[in-house]
Amino acid sequence: PATLLEIGTGRGYGAACMAQALEDIGGEGVVWTIDDMPSDVSQAWVLDEGDGPTVKQLSRQQVWDRHLPPPLTARIRCLTGPSHAILAQWRAAGRPSIDFCFIDGGHDYWTVKQDFIWAVRLARPGCAVLFDDYTDRRGYGVKRLLDDEVIPRLPPGAVEILDLGYRDVTAFGEDVPHRMALIRGVRPSLLEQCYRRPAVVRFERRARYVRSYR
Numbered sequence: 655p656a657t658l659l660e661i662g663t664g665r666g667y668g669a670a671c672m673a674q675a676l677e678d679i680g681g682e683g684v685v686w687t688i689d690d691m692p693s694d695v696s697q698a699w700v701l702d703e704g705d706g707p708t709v710k711q712l713s714r715q716q717v718w719d720r721h722l723p724p725p726l727t728a729r730i731r732c733l734t735g736p737s738h739a740i741l742a743q744w745r746a747a748g749r750p751s752i753d754f755c756f757i758d759g760g761h762d763y764w765t766v767k768q769d770f771i772w773a774v775r776l777a778r779p780g781c782a783v784l785f786d787d788y789t790d791r792r793g794y795g796v797k798r799l800l801d802d803e804v805i806p807r808l809p810p811g812a813v814e815i816l817d818l819g820y821r822d823v824t825a826f827g828e829d830v831p832h833r834m835a836l837i838r839g840v841r842p843s844l845l846e847q848c849y850r851r852p853a854v855v856r857f858e859r860r861a862r863y864v865r866s867y868r
Contacts, residue, residue, distance in 0.1 A: 656683050657750045657778075661737045661769050662759030662786075663689035665699070666714050666730075672756070673726040686749065688733045688740050688759065693718075737765070741772035751778035758786040763795025770799065774844050781840040788815060788835040792826050800835055807848050813837050 658672050669687040676683035691697075693715040700707055701717070718727050733740050737759050755773040759765060766785070773783050785796045805813050816834040823829050837844075 657753050658685045659752045659755045660687040661757050663687040669730050670722055673729040676729055685729055686731045688737050692734045693732050738768050744776050752776045753778050753781055755783045761794045763798055766795045767799050777840045779841045783837045783840050785835045788833040789830045791824055791828055791830055804848050
């Protein structure tokens, strides 16, 4: 893959892993990663830099500069802002079609659905889309989106559920397995399989309305 997209940088572990994968296979691949939080904003990190685990206030960029080799950071392009706004201007900004997308940003149903629609629109034929948190956790929308709107409209086995072998205990006391969901061979026509055009238009209007009241 030449162009990898991550929605939801977080602390940057996913972007670093994807950059390492690109290094391993060689070539000119780039990881584009989107997050609301700028890379230079400090946050608490639990790090062990040789003197035992300690909590330090550092920015993501500071941690990357200290702990990631330059060939990896050179492959990562950070974009700051809401995913819907950045993805809506993706083509206008001259960015390339996407070969792989990892969706791990806002986890509510409306945000996940919007990120999915944009990922498919920007996909190069054959793209793979990987969702984190395919789970029944309260407030999470990945499982609802896939179970209700995607899986029933695709051939059996088109969406692969990946069990990572551990469980998440949430602030609400939920104890749920941590799973991901993978769709391979994505093409822009996937939206036509899952939705009629008027439904997508209605969704986008609804999403704009929801955002305006957040």
